[in-house]
Amino acid sequence: MTALGDRGPVVVVGGGPAGALLAILLARHGHHVDVYESRPDLRRADIGSGRSINLALATRGIAALDAIDVMDRVEEITIPMRGRMVHLDDGATNFQPYGLHDSDIVHSVSRNALNAILLDAAEETGRISLHFEMRCRSVDFDASTARFTNAFDQIVDVGFGTIFGADGANSPVRGSMLQVNGGRFREDVLEHGYRELTIPANPDGSHRLDPHALHIWPAGGFMVIALPNPAGDFTATIFLPHTSNDGPSFASLETRDEVESFFAEHFADFAPLVPDLVDDFFDGPVGDMSTIHVQGWSWADQAVLVGDAAHGIVPFHGQGMNAAMESGLVLDQHIRDRPLDLAAAFAAYEAGRRPDADAIGDMALQNYIEMRSDVVDPDYLLKRELSLELEKRHPDRFAARYGMVMFHTMGYAEAETRARRQSRVLDQLTARARSIDDIDWDLAGALVSILDPLP
Numbered sequence: 001m002t003a004l005g006d007r008g009p010v011v012v013v014g015g016g017p018a019g020a021l022l023a024i025l026l027a028r029h030g031h032h033v034d035v036y037e038s039r040p041d042l043r044r045a046d047i048g049s050g051r052s053i054n055l056a057l058a059t060r061g062i063a064a065l066d067a068i069d070v071m072d073r074v075e076e077i078t079i080p081m082r083g084r085m086v087h088l089d090d091g092a093t094n095f096q097p098y099g100l101h102d103s104d105i106v107h108s109v110s111r112n113a114l115n116a117i118l119l120d121a122a123e124e125t126g127r128i129s130l131h132f133e134m135r136c137r138s139v140d141f142d143a144s145t146a147r148f149t150n151a152f153d154q155i156v157d158v159g160f161g162t163i164f165g166a167d168g169a170n171s172p173v174r175g176s177m178l179q180v181n182g183g184r185f186r187e188d189v190l191e192h193g194y195r196e197l198t199i200p201a202n203p204d205g206s207h208r209l210d211p212h213a214l215h216i217w218p219a220g221g222f223m224v225i226a227l228p229n230p231a232g233d234f235t236a237t238i239f240l241p242h243t244s245n246d247g248p249s250f251a252s253l254e255t256r257d258e259v260e261s262f263f264a265e266h267f268a269d270f271a272p273l274v275p276d277l278v279d280d281f282f283d284g285p286v287g288d289m290s291t292i293h294v295q296g297w298s299w300a301d302q303a304v305l306v307g308d309a310a311h312g313i314v315p316f317h318g319q320g321m322n323a324a325m326e327s328g329l330v331l332d333q334h335i336r337d338r339p340l341d342l343a344a345a346f347a348a349y350e351a352g353r354r355p356d357a358d359a360i361g362d363m364a365l366q367n368y369i370e371m372r373s374d375v376v377d378p379d380y381l382l383k384r385e386l387s388l389e390l391e392k393r394h395p396d397r398f399a400a401r402y403g404m405v406m407f408h409t410m411g412y413a414e415a416e417t418r419a420r421r422q423s424r425v426l427d428q429l430t431a432r433a434r435s436i437d438d439i440d441w442d443l444a445g446a447l448v449s450i451l452d453p454l455p
């Protein structure tokens with residue numbers, strides 16, 4: 001049995017949200033931690049396309065950031081979003097609040113700015129060395145060495161005692177580990193891709209849309225969303241099939257005319273918000289999205305995966321980074337619970353966390369349909385209204401599904417199970433209802449009383 005550090009150096013591969021956060025948690029065990037990151041230091045180099053990419057940060061991510069005492073810094077760079085602003089075909093908007101409480105807020109945050117705070121905090125521990133432009137290629141578990149290539153394409157072998165794979169969805173640490181631990185890997189690639197666009201600020205620096213909402217332009221089989229940035233601009237993302245026989249797709253939008261008429265037809269009120277829309281559309285590649293299923297997250301006391309490397313998901317619930325950081329917290333707790341038996345801690349981490357990862361993977365896929373089409377469906381809107389009303393009347397037993405994922409820290413698997421049961425209640429109550437006034441509240445009370453109390 002070994003404790004952290006017994007076998008030798010503690011190495012984290014990947015300095016993204018999961019890796020940087022986990023490194024800080026591991027350093028608190030009293031060990032020196034080496035983080036190897038393939039990209040240059042994002043605090044010093046311009047490594048993006050110039051576009052500010054932002055993410056939705058919610059309660060689980062905040063809990064993890066709180067645990068490493070950086071949330072006050074992060075708060076300074078976030079914009080609170082209180083709900084979805086759904087842009088309808090006729091140019092009207094419909095604001096759908098995220099929840100009942102003032103605290104039911106999702107925060108828009110720049111991916112790079114958040115990552116920079118985490119890297120600063122890592123360095124401030126005095127126990128973490130950050131090694132940039134070191135790309136992991138493979139791991140040799142017999143020799144306890146990881147092979148990297150540096151900025152000059154030279155091979156560098158690094159010895160480790162325990163290696164933490166926080167190297168994202170294409171994780172080479174995972175690739176090497178699955179060859180020795182007999183685990184399994186499956187990647188379900190979504191048939192839809194995405195492209196990012198920018199809605200610039202007004203000339204006076206103000207936002208061109210309400211900054212306290214996540215904007216959605218639903219179009220049935222595809223959609224555009226936009227999240228605010230502090231500089232007054234919005235990062236918009238169009239999600240569309242890669243190819244399609246019976247509708248628009250990235251493959252069918254090859255010429256300037258095709259792009260112009262596509263936006264004019266499907267996103268008439270969005271198009272004027274983006275000057276040079278066509279150039280912006282063609283600037284940058286179409287991104288892929290997938291769900292990563294891994295069985296075998298660790299190898300003895302030598303290696304373990306965290307974040308997208310273990311459980312990459314599609315982005316439609318705004319939870320990938322939140323889940324990645326929460327997994328860091330969960331893993332650290334397992335190490336603390338079994339301080340003298342790292343292998344057992346890693347096994348317990350996977351046993352407890354994988355069902356949660358599977359659940360959020362499923363819910364993220366379901367949320368794509370919710371965002372691109374359900375948000376304008378009368379049946380969905382009635383159930384949503386009823387859901388919030390039941391939450392108000394029975395706060396100890398009923399919580400809307402979205403809120404359980406975004407504003408609670410109960411396991412994702414529990415949230416999914418509860419949501420399934422609640423969905424049956426909603427189906428029954430709305431079977432003959434056309435509006436909230438038609439709901440039988442006695443029946444509602446009886447049905448909700450059968451649900452387990454909320455944790």
Ligand SMILES: Cc1cc2nc3c(=O)[nH]c(=O)nc-3n(C[C@H](O)[C@H](O)[C@H](O)COP(=O)(O)OP(=O)(O)OC[C@H]3O[C@@H](n4cnc5c(N)ncnc54)[C@H](O)[C@@H]3O)c2cc1C
Pocket residue numbers: 013014015016017018019036037038039054055056057134135136137166167168169171172194237287306307308309313315317318319320321322323324
């Ligand atoms: C379009 C889109 C929108 C999204 N929106 C949201 C959102 O709103 N909210 C949310 O919570 N999540 C969102 N996500 C998901 C989120 O970006 C990821 O889940 C999150 O970044 C995962 O963190 P991570 O640290 O595990 O992996 P990553 O962020 O991928 O970080 C991995 C790090 O490892 C480095 N690395 C990779 N390979 C190597 C190597 N071989 N050697 C060394 N280093 C390596 C990378 O450079 C990177 O720094 C979105 C994703 C996409 C694609």
